Amino acid sequence: MATTGLPPAADADIARVTEALHMITxxxxxxxxxxxxxxxxxxxxxxxxxxxxxxxxxxxxxxxxxxxxxxxxxxxxxxxxxxxxxxxxxxxxAVLPVIAAWAEEHLEKPEQPLSAIEQVEDCLTLLTRRQAPAILWVLKARQEASARALARIVIPDSYWTNIYPPLRQLINDGLVATAGLGQPYRLSPSGDGLGHVFGALSMWAAGRPVDHAARHPLWGRPDPSANTAPRTWVSHQSRLAPSAPPTAAVQTQPARRPAWHNGDLFSHATPVRPKAALPAGGARR
Missing domain, CATH: 1.10.10.10 (Winged helix-like DNA-binding domain superfamily/Winged helix DNA-binding domain)
Known part of the structure; x- marks a missing residue:
């Protein structure tokens, strides 16, 4: 598997998650x-x-x-x-309900409701795109980046313009956004929402409990009960601009409940032959 220009721990994490995706996709x-x-x-x-x-x-x-x-x-x-x-x-x-929940919330609703398994399959199709996990990882870590900067990290041994095809695909899939030509790239709300999915896959791949996904150093969600008071300013304070605090609408928006239950994934009733999977990307993403 190709090595990225990320720190060794992050590079190994992406490699494990990518391998896990290729096992089940x-x-x-x-x-x-x-x-x-x-x-x-x-x-x-x-x-x-x-x-x-x-x-x-x-x-x-x-x-x-x-x-x-x-x-x-x-x-x-x-x-x-x-x-x-x-x-x-x-x-x-245990990771499958997490994937299905993300798909239920972020993928376009088709005319005919999809089963939870079909939701999982559609999500996995997006995440196994070429270079997708590494690009999403870098954008999560850096908040935004130019195509050249992304290429330097994600495909350090390849010509930098080779980053454009996977980037365009992620934009079409609704996971990455940009303001236009020459503008930096960042995660869309759907791409950022993959935190639970990547966190769960990372924990499983590392041999840790899946329900520890919120503790992932990059994709985890901070504990709301933890002390979030700003630390004392020091002389070597970071020159990076502080991230904007979440808006009230984001804080108070109720979580959307999926239309299926976790047990639905594990029902073994004999199904009819499923229809062909919906084409990935396009209007559904």
Whole structure:
């Protein structure tokens, strides 16, 4: 995986999150993980829950999840083989409601309501764009940056104009905003709202509890009960302009409740063959 120009800790964090995204983003992987979230099952039992997948599609995907350490194959005899989730796989499932909640709030509402799983799949499609996590990470850390500055950090070993295609895609997806040509780039409200998602993925990838996402050093949310009184001014005070305090509207705006419940993600009723995923980007983003 390409190394960015970020500090080693941040670079490793992005690499772990990117790897986690690539484990679950391939088509059907989320559905297969949910189908495996039961006591160990035989292959035929799993296939019955995913009737729209042929054996030639399902078996390689289960094998890839086993290789990734998310699923476990147990062979008792030549005719008795079961599959189930590892502890890491079960821990990863806790991230899915966080992803679905972000999609419910920030993605454009289609004419027909989408299931929570489809919301998760659409969000994952955006986050696995080329260079997307690194660009979003840098903009979160720096608040805004020029294309050249972004390229110097995100793709230090490549020509700097190569940053424009992924930047344009993130703008089309509604995660990055700019005032116009030559103006700096910054996170949109939707991009900034990914804090819970990136925080949860980072905690999982680092082997820490997912519910500690609010403690992430970059994407976390400060504890409102903590003492926020300004520190004493010192002679080497930072020359960076202080960030603007949040407006009253942001502080008092009630949180939007999703139309689904966490348990909806883990229902194993046999579904009909899902429609093709909505094209990523465009009007829906």
């Amino acid at each position: 391939p088509r059907w992987n989320v559905r297969i993980l949910l189908a495996l979230n039961e006591p160990p099952q035989r292959y035929t039992q799993i296939a019955a829950k995913l009737p729209y997948l042929h054996s030639g599609q399902l078996h390689p995907k289960i094998r890839s999840l086993c290789d990734a350490g998310l699923a476990l194959r147990s062979e008792y005899s030549a005719r008795h083989v079961t599959y189930g989730l590892t502890q890491r796989g079960r821990q990863l499932l």
